[in-house]
Amino acid sequence: MGLRNRFTTGENERAQQTVFGVRKETVEGIAWSLPYLAVFSVFLVWPALKGFYMSLHNWDPFVPSESEFIGLDNYIALFNDPVFWDAMKGTIYFVVLSVPLLVLIGLGLALGVNKNVKGKRVLRAIYFSPYILTVAVVTLIWAEVYSEGYGLINYYLGFVMSNPPGWLTSTSLAMPALAFMTVWWLVGFNFVIFLAARQGVPERLYEAARLDGASTWRAFKDVTLPQMRNSILFVVIIQFILQFQVFAQPFVLTSGGPRGSTDTLVYYLYRSAFSQHQYGYGAAIGYVLVMILVVIAIINFKVIGTND
Amino acid sequence: MTDATAEQTSRFDDVSLRSLGTHAVLYGVAILMAIPYLYTLSRSFQPRRYLTDPQPYWIPPEITFDHYQYLLTESLFVQWTINTFVIAGGATLIILIIDSMVAFSLTRLDWPGQSLVMGVILASFMVPYYMNIVPLYTVVADLGLVNSYWGVIMPAVASPLGVFLLYQFFRDIPDEYEEAARLDGFSTFQIYYRIILPLARPILASLALFMFVYNWNAFLWPLIVLSDEAAYTLPIGLVNLYQGNITTPGLHMAVTVLASLPLFVVYLFFQGEIVRAVQIQGTGSTG
Numbered sequence: 028m029g030l031r032n033r034f035t036t037g038e039n040e041r042a043q044q045t046v047f048g049v050r051k052e053t054v055e056g057i058a059w060s061l062p063y064l065a066v067f068s069v070f071l072v073w074p075a076l077k078g079f080y081m082s083l084h085n086w087d088p089f090v091p092s093e094s095e096f097i098g099l100d101n102y103i104a105l106f107n108d109p110v111f112w113d114a115m116k117g118t119i120y121f122v123v124l125s126v127p128l129l130v131l132i133g134l135g136l137a138l139g140v141n142k143n144v145k146g147k148r149v150l151r152a153i154y155f156s157p158y159i160l161t162v163a164v165v166t167l168i169w170a171e172v173y174s175e176g177y178g179l180i181n182y183y184l185g186f187v188m189s190n191p192p193g194w195l196t197s198t199s200l201a202m203p204a205l206a207f208m209t210v211w212w213l214v215g216f217n218f219v220i221f222l223a224a225r226q227g228v229p230e231r232l233y234e235a236a237r238l239d240g241a242s243t244w245r246a247f248k249d250v251t252l253p254q255m256r257n258s259i260l261f262v263v264i265i266q267f268i269l270q271f272q273v274f275a276q277p278f279v280l281t282s283g284g285p286r287g288s289t290d291t292l293v294y295y296l297y298r299s300a301f302s303q304h305q306y307g308y309g310a311a312i313g314y315v316l317v318m319i320l321v322v323i324a325i326i327n328f329k330v331i332g333t334n335d
Numbered sequence: 336m337t338d339a340t341a342e343q344t345s346r347f348d349d350v351s352l353r354s355l356g357t358h359a360v361l362y363g364v365a366i367l368m369a370i371p372y373l374y375t376l377s378r379s380f381q382p383r384r385y386l387t388d389p390q391p392y393w394i395p396p397e398i399t400f401d402h403y404q405y406l407l408t409e410s411l412f413v414q415w416t417i418n419t420f421v422i423a424g425g426a427t428l429i430i431l432i433i434d435s436m437v438a439f440s441l442t443r444l445d446w447p448g449q450s451l452v453m454g455v456i457l458a459s460f461m462v463p464y465y466m467n468i469v470p471l472y473t474v475v476a477d478l479g480l481v482n483s484y485w486g487v488i489m490p491a492v493a494s495p496l497g498v499f500l501l502y503q504f505f506r507d508i509p510d511e512y513e514e515a516a517r518l519d520g521f522s523t524f525q526i527y528y529r530i531i532l533p534l535a536r537p538i539l540a541s542l543a544l545f546m547f548v549y550n551w552n553a554f555l556w557p558l559i560v561l562s563d564e565a566a567y568t569l570p571i572g573l574v575n576l577y578q579g580n581i582t583t584p585g586l587h588m589a590v591t592v593l594a595s596l597p598l599f600v601v602y603l604f605f606q607g608e609i610v611r612a613v614q615i616q617g618t619g620s621t622g
Contacts, residue, residue, distance in 0.1 A: 056446030078470035161552035220617035
């Protein structure tokens with residue numbers, strides 16, 4: 028029997044094998060998928076659906092079956108809730124402060140390191156390293172740096188200012204302080220993605236630009252930016268989505284204070300559900316959050332994605 | 336050779352000046368970024384009376400191991416470390432096994448409904464994690480998993496990221512390997528275990544490291560599920576220490592050093608893989 032022959036019979040046999048009348052490969056395929064699909068269904072899909080159901084009820088955490096159906100009342104209450112709007116404002120302020128810095132500094136560092144600099148590996152290691160820390164560690168370190176009495180920043184500011192500010196106790200400075208700390212923590216992620224994207228741009232495009240007498244700025248605008256567009260889009264969307272969900276920084280460092288100036292949506296969601304036991308209300312905040320994030324993603328796609 | 340060098344120097348004089356500026360900025364940022372680490376490390380060894388002095392000491396005038404000793408003997412630090420290891424390690428192991436199985440099934444086996452399943456998994460990327468926490472908590476509570484390892488591990492395992500990365504990799508493995516193996520009478524399990532997994536070792540390593548670091552650092556979900564102090568993970572435990580002890584900055588600094596040490600060792604040895612895992616995400620998700 029020739030090789031080809033053996034092969035075809037082998038394949039045919041395999042395709043024709045059945046278990047209780049079902050193709051063997053179908054049975055196998057489902058069996059191999061089952062462990063993940065079971066976990067995925069129970070811990071991701073089901074909660075996502077249940078959350079919507081919960082958001083339409085005055086959810087009773089102790090006897091869920093007796094929860095009262097209230098339609099859109101949670102959403103309406105949310106709309107009229109001043110704490111919710113303050114948390115929304117705080118979140119947007121945090122996003123507006125952190126995302127542009129995260130993107131621009133990440134891009135700047137990546138383009139710089141991509142040039143012929145010495146010690147690229149050391150620089151990459153340092154820029155990326157805060158990213159591997161847990162947010163809890165990051166906030167504890169910066170609590171020391173920002174401290175009013177013995178903090179590093181205020182000690183050195185003391186040489187040029189008679190009265191250095193309380194970074195975490197001032198209503199106007201607390202949120203920028205949290206945003207700056209977040210940039211320190213996460214900028215390495217963007218740096219690493221931009222660096223890979225920049226290294227993927229074919230060098231001949233720059234040679235062509237040089238031959239045409241293009242300036243550095245022209246080369247950046249006409250070669251680097253368009254070539255890196257997908258990565259920039261990815262980073263901008265990811266950062267919007269992540270920073271919109273800011274929670275641990277205000278939770279650990281400021282408890283949303285001073286006077287609500289660092290309250291955020293996820294922190295409010297957490298308090299509603301897990302401190303005040305208003306589960307339906309918390310679930311509704313979660314759904315509003317998703318709708319905002321979907322809209323942001325669409326806007327980003329429209330603005331950056333189709334800019335040929 | 337010499338001529339060429341001379342010519343280069345003259346032609347690139349302004350370039351080398353600019354390059355000097357680039358170096359200055361890049362290294363300046365690096366130093367600024369490293370300062371919080373060095374400060375933390377230094378303070379974790381300082382006796383209390385230097386810590387409350389408004390003047391910072393970069394090199395401690397006197398060294399003490401008291402903070403470390405306290406953490407290792409008087410607190411639940413060791414227990415928290417064990418918890419974090421079990422949770423991060425367990426989640427990573429399960430993710431590798433079941434994600435590679437489903438990705439194998441979706442790319443190397445042929446069955447009806449495959450594209451629908453992959454479509455649903457992809458669509459779930461649109462669900463931001465935090466939106467789910469309230470209903471997820473009720474599900475975990477109904478299953479009796481509150482305050483247990485499994486209550487933290489299972490939701491982490493449901494993440495579609497690993498499936499997506501492995502799906503892309505497995506899909507691109509040429510059919511020839513598999514066909515040759517079938518000829519030799521390999522079973523489906525043997526093809527998975529002896530052909531596909533060894534070929535995918537680099538991406539499995541990247542995924543494993545990324546997932547380990549991610550789950551080691553997880554904050555909000557463990558905070559919700561773990562209510563008993565002895566069950567805490569490191570991130571939750573150290574925040575608990577911080578919020579409980581207002582006047583012991585040395586202790587806070589020592590706990591951040593100890594809690595980050597395992598990750599820094601992992602990072603030192605596997606920097607390339609971790610960075611690659613991040614970059615695969617960045618390039619993979621935009622096609």
